[in-house]
Amino acid sequence: MIYLDNSATTILDPEVLDAMMPWLTAGYGNASSIYKIGRSARVAIEQSRTEFAQLIGAHPAEIIFTSGGTESNNAVLKSCLVDSKLASSLVYSATEHHAVIHPAESLAQQGFDVHEASVDALGKVDLEALAKRPLEHALVSIMHANNETGVIQPLTAIRTVIKDALLHSDAVQSFGKVPIDVGRLPVDFLSFSAHKLHGPKGVGAMFIRKGIDFKAHQQGGGQERNRRAGTEPVALIVGMVTAARLAAEQMDHRTQHMRMCIATAREMITSTIPNVRFNTPTDDALPNILNVSFLDAEKLDGESILQAMDIAGVAVSNGSACVSGSLQPSHVLKAMGLPESEARAAVRLSVSKDTSIDEVLMASTLLSEIIRNMRV
Ligand SMILES: Cc1ncc(COP(=O)(O)O)c(C=O)c1O
Structure with a gap:
């Protein structure tokens, strides 16, 4: 074939599998446990978080591990409008992945103010049309690169147009293919997934810029600094960060x-x-x-x-x-x-x-x- x-x-990189193996076998401890195998799992997660943060120029506290791009997108959109009440309206581009469009439609059905932003013939967001929208207290969700055409959105120009509105970008396809530095990319939230860059399926991350009062959309235990409940999948996290490091190095x-x-x-x-x-x-x-x-x-x-x-x-x-x-x-x-x-x-x-x-x-x-x- x-x-x-x-x-x-993408196919799992053998080096990624090697890095994951110890955490799929002897290192099975729950990272929230206080005994030795739990503590070593915690260390592996926090080292991974620090490394991942460094790769995108972020602070470790700005990285929250999730189950993938779909969860990250859902969590940002729903938390901003429902749980954290950081925004009172949502604007998303017409070419977003369904992992943005469908939660946006669901929010619209719940009565939230939700709008679609049009794109030009190349698939880039129509900045003039965007500029005409009332965007005060809005969350704007515009993907970094499109999964069907590969077109990269001009996020810096978009930031200028949307002024102080919150900006979320789905970076699932761009991550590992183009440099991402949150010191330069003017976004408040990013979504990531591991399986597009030779990492395992079922793991991803959110970047949430420091200072944003983000409340968990998924509730349960106090993991991920109370921002995403659920026992952390240590092997998957280690695998994702290994894949991300290899992608950055190469x-x-x-x-x-x-x-x-x-x-x-x-x-x-x-x-x-x-x-x-x-x-x-x-x-x-x-x-x-x-x-x-x-x-x-x-x-x-x-x-x-x-x-x-x-x-x-x-x-x-x-x-x-x-x-x-x-x-x-x-x-x-x-x-x-x-x-x-x-x-x-x-x-x-x-x-x-x-x-x-x-x-x-x-x-x-x-x-x-x-x-x-x-x-x-
Ligand atoms: C742009 C984009 N966003 C989100 C997703 C969903 O990511 P995941 O498969 O990790 O849930 C995909 C996967 O196809 C994607 O291409």
Whole structure:
């Protein structure tokens, strides 16, 4: 199999598994216990927290471990409006992941003031339209990079426009691919997940800027400084931070390699498949994603292309893993102005540090054969 769906998830790095093993076996203590194996689990978690904080220029107290990107997004949105009452309205961009859109819709159903911010043809938030909104006491949730197209949002310009409103950014896709330094990135909250960067599934984190009176959305024990209840999964936390460290140490090398893979795919598709539209811009995009749609969409739909690629031995997606398998056209591409048929006839290739150029060449050749056959 050629695996080109690394935005859905990535393979666990063997070094990450090695780091996790002691905490899955002999080191099984509960980090809240006072005896020795509990205390050593606590030390492992706090060392991981310090290391993670350093990687993004944060203070350890600003990092809260969670079960992943979905929980982090839900916790920030719901806590800000419901539990902490830090904001009285919510604005989110039309191209957010469902882990933001669905909690936002749920808050709207509960009677909160919730608005969607439009994006331009590249998928970047329309700053002029955003500037016209009343944003006093608002929480604005705009992702750092999009999971379907890879486009990176201009968070600094967004901050200028939204002034003192709270800013949350879903950094699940950007983390480990582009540098994140909270000393420079003008956000109040960030969401992270481990499994997009060769870490384990089921673990993530929130960055909550110092001074924000954040009350737990999930209640129970007093873990995570009373901001997220639940026994800490020591192995998963150690695994996530090991993966994050490796991604940071190797970022230049990995980025260069992934950019080369994506440039190769772009060239191959351009030269062998007519009537395509690239939905991933060449600038301001993640190094590992290429989203392409096919313009004579009445003959092609994304689902059939994915199935044909699967039979040919290539795993690709048409967007967010959470919607693949359903026939819904991409809400991201529709928000960028693509007609419904083109939003349906799209394929996303996403590479990783482990993808080889040969795999990219083979997958592009198979894609062009499949499209040619479907077009006749
Ligand atoms: C942008 C984005 N946010 C959130 C999530 C959800 O993260 P997790 O799978 O860790 O819950 C994903 C996963 O596809 C994502 O791509």
